[in-house]
Amino acid sequence: MAEAEDRELEELRRKKLEELQKRAEAERQAQIAAAQRRAVLKRILTPEALARLDNIRVVRPDIVEALEQQLISLASSGRVKVPIDDETLKKILEAVYSQTRQEYRFRL
Structure with a gap:
């Protein structure tokens, strides 16, 4: 009986350790x-534009990652002039905000 319980306990420990290792690896990949x-x-951003993006991260963290990907995509495809200054970022933000606002109205 004790051996079976020991094996079960050891199996549970092994599974928990694997789960923790997978979670740690996923967090490390996300940080990278x-x-x-x-x-x-x-x-690709001027210091002022980067500061604005950081401010948005504080207020709307839910949209920042998608916005960052969009900025990187715009810059790599040559659709915006690099470095993106604060005024250009404001225009991009207005376009993004107007799209999300329209979607929100549509859902009501």
């Missing part, structure tokens, strides 16, 4: 991706 995204943003 965020650091890479931040490095690219520092290259």
